Amino acid sequence: MEKLDKDLYNEKVQAGKRTYFLDLKEKYNGDRVIKITESRKNGEEFIRSTVMIFQEDFDKFFEALEKVKANI
Secondary structure, rough: OOOOOOEEEEEEEEEEOOEEEEEEEEEEOOOEEEEEEEEEEOOOEEEEEEEEEEEHHHHHHHHHHHHHHHOO
């Protein structure tokens, strides 16, 4: 039997020709993962890129994101 991720929260950001999907998921073992997907149209097809941020890296990731935000 396949063990599926549980969706905890989803956010969609429309940004011109791109759409970003931010998904907070819970793995079957209880760990949480943030999945960030960018989707953009290229002609008649959609190109998708995905990054996974694992629970043990949340603090480092958000700290780095705050530093980037402070320098905008």
